Amino acid sequence: MMSFNFAIVLKFQEALLLGLWTTLKLTLICIVLGCVLGFLLALARASKSAILRGVSGVYVEFFRGTPVLVQLFWIFFCLPLILGVELSNMASGIIALTLYMGAISSETFRASLKSVGREQLDACVALGLSPWVRTTSVVLPQAVLRAAPTLLSNCVSLFKESALVSAVGMADLMFVGQNISNNTARPVEVLTVVALIYFVIAFPLTRAVTVVEQRILKRLAV
Amino acid sequence: MNYSFDFASVFRNFGPLWDGLLVTIQLTIAANAIGLTLGFLLALLVMSRWAVIRLPVTLFIEFFRCTPAIIQIVWFFYCVPILFNVFLGSVTMGIMALGLNLAAFNAEAYRASIQAVPREQLDAGIALGLNPFQRILYIVLPTAVRNSIPVLLTNGIGIFQQSALVAIVAVQDLMYQGKTLATQTYRPIETFTIIALVYFAVSFPVSQVVGYLERRREAMAS
Numbered sequence: 221m222m223s224f225n226f227a228i229v230l231k232f233q234e235a236l237l238l239g240l241w242t243t244l245k246l247t248l249i250c251i252v253l254g255c256v257l258g259f260l261l262a263l264a265r266a267s268k269s270a271i272l273r274g275v276s277g278v279y280v281e282f283f284r285g286t287p288v289l290v291q292l293f294w295i296f297f298c299l300p301l302i303l304g305v306e307l308s309n310m311a312s313g314i315i316a317l318t319l320y321m322g323a324i325s326s327e328t329f330r331a332s333l334k335s336v337g338r339e340q341l342d343a344c345v346a347l348g349l350s351p352w353v354r355t356t357s358v359v360l361p362q363a364v365l366r367a368a369p370t371l372l373s374n375c376v377s378l379f380k381e382s383a384l385v386s387a388v389g390m391a392d393l394m395f396v397g398q399n400i401s402n403n404t405a406r407p408v409e410v411l412t413v414v415a416l417i418y419f420v421i422a423f424p425l426t427r428a429v430t431v432v433e434q435r436i437l438k439r440l441a442v
Numbered sequence: 443m444n445y446s447f448d449f450a451s452v453f454r455n456f457g458p459l460w461d462g463l464l465v466t467i468q469l470t471i472a473a474n475a476i477g478l479t480l481g482f483l484l485a486l487l488v489m490s491r492w493a494v495i496r497l498p499v500t501l502f503i504e505f506f507r508c509t510p511a512i513i514q515i516v517w518f519f520y521c522v523p524i525l526f527n528v529f530l531g532s533v534t535m536g537i538m539a540l541g542l543n544l545a546a547f548n549a550e551a552y553r554a555s556i557q558a559v560p561r562e563q564l565d566a567g568i569a570l571g572l573n574p575f576q577r578i579l580y581i582v583l584p585t586a587v588r589n590s591i592p593v594l595l596t597n598g599i600g601i602f603q604q605s606a607l608v609a610i611v612a613v614q615d616l617m618y619q620g621k622t623l624a625t626q627t628y629r630p631i632e633t634f635t636i637i638a639l640v641y642f643a644v645s646f647p648v649s650q651v652v653g654y655l656e657r658r659r660e661a662m663a664s
Contacts, residue, residue, distance in 0.1 A: 285645035286638045287606035297630040383510035407520035415509045422508035
């Protein structure tokens, strides 16, 4: 009969915390960069220029249509060859997950941009606002407000997908967990605790999505 | 950049890649079979009147939705044999891990559309003297399934992409064969690009179908 010893996990809490810190850092950086990229992509996809529309469309469809793991491998192994420079693990991870976050959040922004009424844009023209002012002061605030719930759930997805960087040897929570589990031969305890750590962070966020959604629906209804 | 491309080296190894693709498709179809049926069952259970049933099922669903798929798969491969003392083939294990993950996501999709079945239809079912089982089979199931098709398709194709994760636990799917080939031939750019294109060629048409279905529904609703 097997016996479980969850106390063993406590011995490695520092390593796990360090891994968690890497995971969180990576996720946060990619959320910020990815949202900016996503908003720009959404604008490009709605632009008048067919080239911009085409390029951004292909980019978004490609990143949504391929596994994140393949994207990661591509960026880790192929990008350094193409660019001819050595990229650190962290840099490659940031590039890969930012590109992914950009693609999924651009769809979210696109849907919310569509919901900004045509009349408002006409009003901007009538008021003589420049395209820059129109975008930053009229379109952006509304688009962000409407996109907020979906954007938040995109962030949760990104947090979960970030565990993939362990496959290319980045020392995130998943990687550290797998290492400890292999070295101690106690996969049940270690992997369960790692899964619980992810859960404890992601679950409240998914609840927050529901709360934010209801708040915004209320606000928009007024 | 002075890198000479040699895509022919990938095509020379067409055999293993084709075998890998077949495994990937097998994983996807089997996981979808589990996800579509078990997901519906979970959706019914999660709306049960009794907390004894509702709470564990909710916990199961939320746990699968709020942890990274990669840890679920690694956990499954390392811990299930220890905990339950069963040793199944690696493809079977992969199918079960992906199937349970998909079931959790599909359960949410079903739940949303089951709750959207109008109350009056159920009342009519009671008035017609249908028993609870018949009401589910003839009234709830057809409407709910039809309404959730776009989300179910999106989830289904999502699991096709997530299936690449089993390569990490050495199931010989498309991703695994691609990884092996890239190392053997020293041609990561060509190999990973082709792999990405193969995944894309399967996902993209399905996502276009989803888009078409959603547009048609919007047109019908308005």
